[in-house]
Amino acid sequence: MKLQAGIMxxxxxxxxxxxxxxxxxxxxxxxxxxxIGTEHARSMDDKALFLAKYxxxxxxxxxxxxxxDDSLLTGMKRLExxxxxxxRELDExxxxxxxxxxxxxxxxxxxxxTQFVYPDCNYWSFCKPKSLEEERIAKYVYTFxxxxxxxxxxxxxxxxxxxxxxx
Amino acid sequence: xxxxxxxxxxxxxxxxFLGLITILLSLSSTVIREEYSDxxxxxxxxxxxxxxxxxxxxxxxxxxxxACAFLTPSYVCRGSPKPCLELANExxxxxxxxxxxxxxxxxxxxxxxxxxxxxxxxxxLKLEFGDPSLExxxxxxxxxxxxxxxxxxxxxxYLLEAKLIVSFATQK
Numbered sequence: 402m403k404l405q406a407g408i409m410x411x412x413x414x415x416x417x418x419x420x421x422x423x424x425x426x427x428x429x430x431x432x433x434x435x436x437i438g439t440e441h442a443r444s445m446d447d448k449a450l451f452l453a454k455y456x457x458x459x460x461x462x463x464x465x466x467x468x469x470d471d472s473l474l475t476g477m478k479r480l481e482x483x484x485x486x487x488x489r490e491l492d493e494x495x496x497x498x499x500x501x502x503x504x505x506x507x508x509x510x511x512x513x514x515t516q517f518v519y520p521d522c523n524y525w526s527f528c529k530p531k532s533l534e535e536e537r538i539a540k541y542v543y544t545f546x547x548x549x550x551x552x553x554x555x556x557x558x559x560x561x562x563x564x565x566x567x568x
Numbered sequence: 569x570x571x572x573x574x575x576x577x578x579x580x581x582x583x584x585f586l587g588l589i590t591i592l593l594s595l596s597s598t599v600i601r602e603e604y605s606d607x608x609x610x611x612x613x614x615x616x617x618x619x620x621x622x623x624x625x626x627x628x629x630x631x632x633x634x635a636c637a638f639l640t641p642s643y644v645c646r647g648s649p650k651p652c653l654e655l656a657n658e659x660x661x662x663x664x665x666x667x668x669x670x671x672x673x674x675x676x677x678x679x680x681x682x683x684x685x686x687x688x689x690x691x692x693l694k695l696e697f698g699d700p701s702l703e704x705x706x707x708x709x710x711x712x713x714x715x716x717x718x719x720x721x722x723x724x725x726y727l728l729e730a731k732l733i734v735s736f737a738t739q740k
Contacts, residue, residue, distance in 0.1 A: 428586060432586075435590075450607075453607075454607070457611075468618070506663070506667055507666070508666055545611045546611050546616070546667050547611060557618050557619050558619065559615055559619040559666065559667070561667065
C-alpha cells in the first residue's frame with residue numbers, strides 16, 4: 402500500500418513537472434511572438450518619428466526648423482501633377498510605405514494646394530494612400546504642431562504635420 | 569515531501585520572474601511615446617509663439633503679443649479692439665483649441681531675471697493663461713516645455729521665460 406502511494410506520488414510529480422515544462426514552452430513561444438511583435442511595432446514607431454523629425458528640418462520642405470514653406474510644398478505638388486513621381490524619389494531617400502500631410506490649423510475644411518489654387522488653399526498631402534483599404538493599415542501616425550510660412554502674406558500660420566507609416 | 573515543496577516554490581519563483589520580465593518589456597514600449605509627447609509639446613510652444621496674430625504694432629506674432637501683455641498689459645495694438653493682456657488670453661485659447669480641443673494647458677510667463685520690477689507700475693510679475701490647476705496636479709501625466717522670449721522695448725532688452733504645461737488626460 403505504501404509502495405503504491407509512493408508510485409502514485411511519483412506519477413503525480415512527473416505529470417506536474419511535464420505540465421510546468423509545457424507551460425514554460427508555451428510561455429517562451431508566446432514571449433517570442435510578443436517580442437517580434439514589439440520589435441516590429443517599435444521599428445515602425447521609430448520610422449514614423451524619424452520621418453516626422455526629418456521632414457521638420459528637411460530643406461526640400463522647410464524654410465527653417467519646424468517652419469514649412471508653402472511655395473516649396475506647392476512646388477512639390479506641381480512636380481507631382483506634371484507627371485514626376487515625387488513619392489518614388491522620396492522613397493529612395495526615406496524608404497517606402499509612408500505619407501505625410503500638412504494642414505493649416507484654421508478650423509476650415511481641407512482645400513488641397515495645387516499651382517491652380519495657390520495661395521487660397523490650406524492643405525498639402527504627399528504619398529498618401531489613395532484607397533480606404535490602404536489607409537486602414539496606416540497604424541503608426543504622429544501629428545505635430547508646426548508653422549507654415551505663407552509667401553504671399555509673408556506670415557507664419559499655425560499648422561499640423563501628420564506623418565503616417567503603413568504596413 | 570520537503571523536496572516537492574521546494575520544487576513547487578522554485579517554479580512559483582520562476583513564474584513570478586517571468587511575469588516581471590513581461591511587465592518590464594511592456595513598459596519599455598512607452599518610452600517612445602514619451603519621446604513623442606516631449607517633441608509634441610516643445611513644437612507646440614515654439615510654433616504657437618512664432619504664429620502671426622494678424623495685428624500690427626507690438627502684437628505681430630504671439631510671442632510679441634505675450635511680451636506686450638507682460639510689459640504693457642493695457643496697451644492696445646494697431647488693429648486690435650482689446651488691450652494686450654486680454655488679447656493674449658484670447659489668442660492663446662484660440663490657437664490651443666485649433667491644435668487640440670481636448671488638451672488641457674497652462675501657460676506661464678515670467679521675467680528670466682530675478683530682479684524684475686514691473687515697468688512704470690503697469691507691467692505684471694507673472695502671466696498665467698489656461699488651467700492653473702494643472703500645475704499642482706500630480707497624479708495625471710503632463711509634459712512641460714519652456715523657452716525664452718527676447719523683447720526689445722525702449723532700447724532695453726527683456727528676457728521672458730515662457731513655460732507650457734500640457735496634459736492630454738481629461739479632467740475628472
